[in-house]
Amino acid sequence: MALKVLFGVGFALCISFALTQARSLRSPGTLEEFQLGNIVLEFLPPYVYENGSKCMMESGCLKYEKIESGSGSDRLGSYLINIYTYTTSMNTSVIVSLRFYEDNTLVFKQEFPHGLNGTGMGDKDGVSAAFPRMVLPSAQAAPSLRFFTPGGYMIGYTRLSIGTIADNIDDFRYGEDGGLVVLFQQEGNSELWSMAMSALTQPMATNVWLDKNNSILDWGVQGQAENIPANFSLEVILHTNYYSINNLIMEWGAKLQEYHSTKRMVDLSAKYLSYYTDNGAYYYYNTGSFKNYRDALMSVYNYTLDAHLPVRRLELDSWWYYKGIKNGVKNWTEIPSVMPGGIANLHQTTGWPIVAHNRWFASDTDYAKQNGGKFPFTVDNSTSKALPLDKSFWDALFDKAKTWGLVTYIQDWLNDQYSHTSALHTNLTLGDTWLTDMAKSAEERDINILYCMSYIRHVLHSVTTPAVTQARASDDYRDGSHNQWRIGVTSLVANALGLIPFKDVFWSSKENHEDTPFKDMSNKDAFVEPNPHLQAAIATLSGGSVGPGDKAENLDVEVLMRSCDKEGLLLQPTKSLTVIDKYFFSNTYKEVWTGHSEVSNSTFGIIFMEDIKQDLNLSAYELNLEKAMKKNFILWQNYPFNATYIKVFNVGDNVDVPKCEGAFNFCLHYSSPAMKAAGTTYYFLGEKAKWVPVSPQRIINIQVSSSDVLVTVRGVEGEKVTLTFYETSAFDIGCTFAKSGTMKASAASRKCE
Known part of the structure; x- marks a missing residue:
């Protein structure tokens, strides 16, 4: 396959599997092309926002200065490169470049040596500094061109979209909860052509935005960033494949991992049978006939001993810690009436390592200096959200949690924390700092992290953080649709990025009695799990944690032992x-x-x-x-x-x-x-x-x-x-x-x- 690229903002290039030389140069600002099979995808020159105004070549604000070309190599291999320098009307430099690799990979880069001010363009889904800019073909020109765009949370599970550009463009996912675009086409039995695009670096600061009126796909700095700091840069990767969409996505993910030298920590929570208490479990905000959670969970422990069910991990969900304004985290410590004796005592009694849930931080959290705490936070009173600003917070949090048996930290509600913390949109580097500090602190203490309700940008960032090892690939169990187990697509994205997909809690038996208090279910008393075998099989075949959540005596030992050996070691596929x-x-x-x-x-x-x-x-x-x-x-x-x-x-x-x-x-x-x-x-x-x-x-x-x-x-x-x-x-x-x-x-x- 020859990959024809005519891009420039100044030059044309043709490459195949072997790296070749640049063929010609074009005048700056002309419309350029990328050819995918017989589909031509056009590209446009970049734009930036500065001092609140859109700065483009067409308006004369963004001026072309020079082009430089050369070659080099990095973790992705050898490449040819062209570098284009522009200046704005404020005489600030904007540099964009395009690297061509010999295996049909392109990397687009934006650099801001002196930064930019006033870049916010008013739309959190928009782009304030765009490069590349791709013009999608019309329905008439490419009726068979299809797209796959994960969207929403749980690695894009909740707003997953597949369709044709011609008929389904309104379902194309972009903005803050998008971030991966796959385009592909196949006519009859002819050769398949496909390409994947995403952020390669700085995914927390990068948006993809679709201008539906003009069919333009822009990549670049997120739309509400108030300024771009000096020496900031971001990169976008485009990888093509001509024989398999599965292989395309796996190769794209491998490229991200190669570029960042990704090496995940070992995650024993995904290797041994667990017991879960999250949404959908019998003991989710419910202690049944018991007075407190210690007694309820001890009943589970005693039953597993009597039944010879080798549970080796215990998940504690959001019911155990203190909530603040609008149910955010006020203090991540156990409530004594809920867990008499404390989590540490439960851990010591059962010997079960702890997998513990956390959500977003409330604006009245005890940890914030604004509320008399010890740690710097940004507090967003309009949304009642707060966010730690320094790694010292995570160090203190995890040091204490290690004393009560924490081995895996579940960071849930990543979507809400991101979407409703204004500083994560206005401060271009805060998203990276937040996730990196959390993961680095966990890594230093040998704690794994499981992402839950993650956007695509979160899992893209995870390739830089060894401690992040799992990500939920489904919505909550018992979401009312019975389709929660359908994780074949999101598991593919997780696999590509080296993450372990997690299916979530499930029932191993059909019924858990009528007193199960699922307050979010209108028909809670009538609920019957349609197929416990299906739930257990998918959990095992996903390669992730297997976490039943039945009432103690309803745990189906025969079903669950199909997942593991006598000691609880999960028997999973490669x-x-x-x-x-x-x-x-x-x-x-x-x-x-x-x-x-x-x-x-x-x-x-x-x-x-x-x-x-x-x-x-x-x-x-x-x-x-x-x-x-x-x-x-x-x-x-x-x-x-x-x-x-x-x-x-x-x-x-x-x-x-x-x-x-x-x-x-x-x-x-x-x-x-x-x-x-x-x-x-x-x-x-x-x-x-x-x-x-x-x-x-x-x-x-x-x-x-x-x-x-x-x-x-x-x-x-x-x-x-x-x-x-x-x-x-x-x-x-x-x-x-x-x-x-x-x-x-x-x-x-x-x-x-």
Whole structure:
């Protein structure tokens, strides 16, 4: 594929997979182009706001001074660069540049050596200093051009939008809750062309804005910034791909991680079974028949011991701390009547590390100097929100929390804290400072952070913060729609950025009795979980925390043990399940998700379907399972439990997958590669009693020799693990662990030793 770029604000360039030389220069300010397949996307010169007025080349306010070109390299690789210098009517410099990389990546940069004053343009969704500026084609010119724009909170879950530029432009997400734009087109069976754009640096300060009247997409400094400080800069990345939207998004995320040398902390809260009390859980603002939360949670603890359910983490939601004006945080300490003896005592008694929730800070928070506290805050009385301004606050908060067992900090209501704290819009660097201070303090204390209700800008920022390891990918459980589990798209974005997607709390049983007090549910007394198996499976297949929230005695041990081993270690896929490319074109494939596990040199595919009304016949490429199906393989169904489908395919064959009809009815199919030993072809199906039969947490090595297939399996004392192989028919090998460690199952001898 040749990527044709005619951009300049001064020059034209043509690049392919190999870096080439600039072909020609154009006069400054002319209209330039970017070609995506047969679609031409035009670009315009930059603009800035200064002293409250829009400064553009057309008005003579923004004057072109010079162009410089060269080459270089950074963490993204080698590039060609053109740099354009402008001056405003106030004689301040504005520098924009464009870097072209050899792998179809472009980076646009704005720099302000002396800063700018009076940049606020009055719209929090707008852009006060724009570069790049993309003109979208008309409906007549590009009727098949489609877009994907996550919007709203929970990584864009709540306002997720997919459609055509021609018919659905009103649904295009931009402004403060946007931030990722994917454009793509495919005519019939022809080549797919796609591109992804987002902030590369300073995402908390960057907006994307769509001028619908003129079909112009502007990227740059957020619209209410009062000024731009000297030496401030931001960058926007554009990455293209010609064969897969999934791969495009994964590559785009990898670019951000490469550029920032992202390295996430280990998050044990996403590796062991937890118990959750957040919105949707039985004990959310409800202690049932108990007088207080200590007694209620001790009943959960005692039940898990009696039932041999290996819960290893406890989440405490917003019910435990003091609220101030409009229910913001006044003081993040336990209320004695709610938690007699304190969280520390509960932690010491149960041995459960604590996952603790926090929300926005109230304007009357005890921590703020304005209210007699010790720490500098910005206080927004008009919205009753406050925000810490110094890392010393987070140091003190986390130091105290460590004494009562905190291991994971949930920063919830990120959307409200951002949207309703005026200083986060008027001060261009405060958003970065806020999130960086929080994460740096947590990292220093070995505390993980889970983002909740995050905008795209928050998760983009997380690539710079090792402590941020998880992000909620769904709205609250029990939101009334029953669709909360549908996280195949937001999980894709999270995966791309190296974040673990979290599905949220769920019920492992259908009912938790009529006294469940969900005040936000008009039909709370009648609620029945349609499919607890679906909830548990999605939580596990997401690769994130698995956190049931049933009433103690309603925890379904059999359902939950399909997620973990005897000690509560979650058995998860290597790559969590995400939608396939066809999702972006047709509702027929809306809930077809795939993922995989990798063990040694073998890849095992996973296919999830819900309410799919027709048989599927798709290629490995279409299933995003090319690696799992690069040799002959077997496809077999393991849910519903009585499923009997099993079929051998040759490499290159299209894959037949039976339909799976019915709302909340789901099916799980798994692929296993052929393994030849001693003239026999074996297929390792794994531990069929689990949602992920072959997980790297359980299966740690597969050795194929001329005489045998040896599978090394990890287990704990007293655990029996049954592994299934297929030859001409299925056979089981049982591994019983007299002590914790590993055993080896032999396909040839059909024994485990």
